[in-house]
Amino acid sequence: MAERKAALLVMGAGAWGTAIGSRLASNSGVNVRLWSRSEKMAKLINESRTNQGYLPEIHLSENLTASSDLTGLISWLKNEPEDTIKCLLLAIPSKGFYQICSKLQQFNLQNLIFVSLCKGVVSFEGKNYFPSEIIKRYFPKNDVCILSGPSFANEVARGLPFAISCSSDDLNLARKLSIVLNSEGMRVYAISDNIGVEVSGAMKNVLAIASGVCDGLSLGLNARASLITRGMAETVRLGVALGADKDTFLGLAGAGDLFLTTTGELSRNRKVGKEIASGGSLDEILSNLGHVAEGVTNAPKLLSLGKALSVSLPITKEVCSLLNKKKDAREALDSLLKREPSDE
Template identity: 45%
Template sequence: MQITVIGAGAWGTALAIAASRQPHAHRVVLHARDAAQAQAMQQMRRNERYLPGIDLPAALTITSGPLDALLPSARAEDLFIIATPMAGLRSTLQALQGVPASVAWLCKGFEAGTGLMPHEVQAQVAPQLHAGALNGPSFAQEVARTQPTALVAASPHASVREALVQAFHGSALRVYANDDIVGVEVGGAVKNVLAIATGLCDGLDLGLNARAALITRGLAEMTRLGVALGAKAETFMGLSGLGDLVLTATGDLSRNRQVGLLLAKGLSLEQAVTSLGHVAEGVYSARTVHQRASQLGVDMPITEAVVALLDGRLKAFDAVQVLMGRGPRGEAV
């Protein structure tokens, strides 16, 4: 098997490193869009921009240039990993639409403008692909440092799930298979929005009681939306639901949590995003999550408050007051 990771950001690089360290004979290629970045990584054997201080395995091949050059040699047993942000998924899938290999994406969210989940984008532009998602609670730095991590390989195709397990499952990285791609993708999208809310809660010093309540009620929101979209409720109690939500909402390596913390300090959204230097997907997906929920009549008050905050219609403390001022109701999802 050849494993080609398209996108040399932190997460793509971390997974390429993880695959290269597996005790098998797979060939691993990390493809960077920027030729200068690829040359620097090749010379230094590090990705100092996104994963500073972490060495690239000698077995990892670095490439750049048009994707077309990678496609003619692709075989059915190979695997392509799309490690672009959500905004790059559609064009990358279009480029890969003719390959016989399995394809999986790492991005989480709903596409801006269309409100589509990744698998829905794929159904539009490359329906013949055998494809899926690799998701779960994971910070790139920890995966690259071989710290224990568990992920979910989600696809309606058993061959894709098996390829992802074969490529990445090992002593430090466990990969569990799941055929509920809707549930896995909803969890991956909504947790980023909820992490902004939790960062705001912590930044305002509202306490651990408030954080626990916010995460728990956020999980209820996530589950309501997922079930309305056709997911299995039990998926949200797994790695891509509760697991990813807890990590992203409480871990200081979470960029979405950092956005909430910075907004609580009084920074504007533009200042908060600029100071991160990396993409915080929740900022871009919050509106589309809310839009999709509204179309389905799904109540998501935390998400609605985050959107109002990002749009400048609510101040940080006012968003908390809006949530706490809601009338009493039963706890059931």
């Protein structure tokens, strides 16, 4: 394989942005910079080689450089040699996603590839959009890719092996970027189904809350497996209604990420569900979590999308009932169990 030449600017120094930035910085021929809102955090990352706020015990790549100077970072990226693949990786939660895109509009970003790492739904001007759609609204002439799959930030930052999907409307672009990002212990597979990948990424967080409730109520492994499977059916129904390829939901961004997030001990959304089942206050749970739990903010958005398309999302509906305190965990479970029998 020819030597890679890539310059990557990762926007967002949270757990996922830091983890993927550190991992990619170890790739030969790949130059990585990390943008942090906080000058203090950027300085600490550069000096201590750790992100004390999100990954405190993990030593980051010596090749990763952090900065809060967005203008300087954009200038660096644009001034890399012409034969370099130049990408902006947006590791921004859905809640602040369009604000970052708006902030980036002040720069001339012609010929840069945008890569969304966000797993959620973005509310913008009274409507709900997936992250790649927001990017296209702000930067209609730029290419857009999505990275998604089973990838807990903690394990990625520690150098443990994993596999992930890279999606683009242009399959050749997805393949090109996959070659750049692929490395030992990090397998990147190309796919061309942005909607399927993004629906999967958003839905799995909601279903992880439901799975956490199931575990918190000690309902057993059979119940959890049934819940996850029916949750996958919800995801497929919504995705296909939006134009996704059904096969995507059996891949890394679909089944892979769903299984990990609904069963893994490192899952923040699953933890939220477990603590709700134990009677915890949602505000308190989120405050103690210290990280974003995308399922909490995205459940009502996904339910709204389902209603608009006449797609049944019963598990998502009950998660919403839990989150807005209309029902407790037992009542939500009873509502699911008392539904009329139907064909699978």
